Amino acid sequence: LNLQKAEFIRSAASAADFPRDMLPQVVFSGRSNVGKSSVINKLLLRKNIARVGAAPGKTTHINYFLIDGKVYLVDLPGYGYAKVSMAEKARWGRLIESWFADTSLMTLGVMIVDARHKPTADDCTMGEWFKQSGKPFVVVANKLDKLKKSEIEPNMARIRETLELAENVKVIPFSAEKGDGRQELLSAILGAVGE
Ligand code: GDP
Numbered sequence: 001l002n003l004q005k006a007e008f009i010r011s012a013a014s015a016a017d018f019p020r021d022m023l024p025q026v027v028f029s030g031r032s033n034v035g036k037s038s039v040i041n042k043l044l045l046r047k048n049i050a051r052v053g054a055a056p057g058k059t060t061h062i063n064y065f066l067i068d069g070k071v072y073l074v075d076l077p078g079y080g081y082a083k084v085s086m087a088e089k090a091r092w093g094r095l096i097e098s099w100f101a102d103t104s105l106m107t108l109g110v111m112i113v114d115a116r117h118k119p120t121a122d123d124c125t126m127g128e129w130f131k132q133s134g135k136p137f138v139v140v141a142n143k144l145d146k147l148k149k150s151e152i153e154p155n156m157a158r159i160r161e162t163l164e165l166a167e168n169v170k171v172i173p174f175s176a177e178k179g180d181g182r183q184e185l186l187s188a189i190l191g192a193v194g195e
Helices: 036-044 086-101 121-133 149-162 182-193
Strands: 006-012 025-030 062-067 071-075 108-114 137-142 171-173
Touching: 025 036, 025 121, 025 182, 036 071, 036 108, 036 137, 036 182, 086 121, 108 121, 108 182, 121 137, 137 149, 137 182, 149 171, 171 182
Parallel strands: 025 071, 025 108, 108 137, 137 171
Antiparallel strands: 006 062, 062 071
């Protein structure tokens, strides 16, 4: 899979815009500011295909990228931004619900959390969406570079416990800044899409 060959396909505001051409779809989710754009850019070795520092909460669209003509990378809008209106939150909920309503679209989930913190209630809700999808998913614990060595193991354990992850769900320590974890995430993706 040639990750350098990534192109933006479309921004979907509702289910009618979701591509349904049976190509594998790898879906990325995370709180606003967790570094989702940075993780995607690091993975694809691109500077700015996913916009870093986009206005939080202003993104109730699902962005689709096509990698090497073979795999969709699906960028779900970030959640948990305090200043978002109730109406906007409801819109987010409906959009995510409609995306997960058709789990045939999903090949692998990549749920991004902050390596420093205990997952939030919103993270736990997102975790439930992934679990209920019945599809494989991994948890990426981003901003690893902000942890002391001694904090890594206990923090990873706390993430696993708080999200009540099954044993087969990987927690990947990751730094979008330094590149740690990129290879492990890449292997999980390549394994899931059969490349
Ligand atoms: P998004 O809202 O989830 O897409 O988050 P962004 O990718 O825009 O990142 C939010 C902020 O976190 C930016 O200031 C990034 O530079 C920073 N950031 C993202 N990933 C990392 C990381 O691994 N380490 C550090 N130290 N900062 C990061």
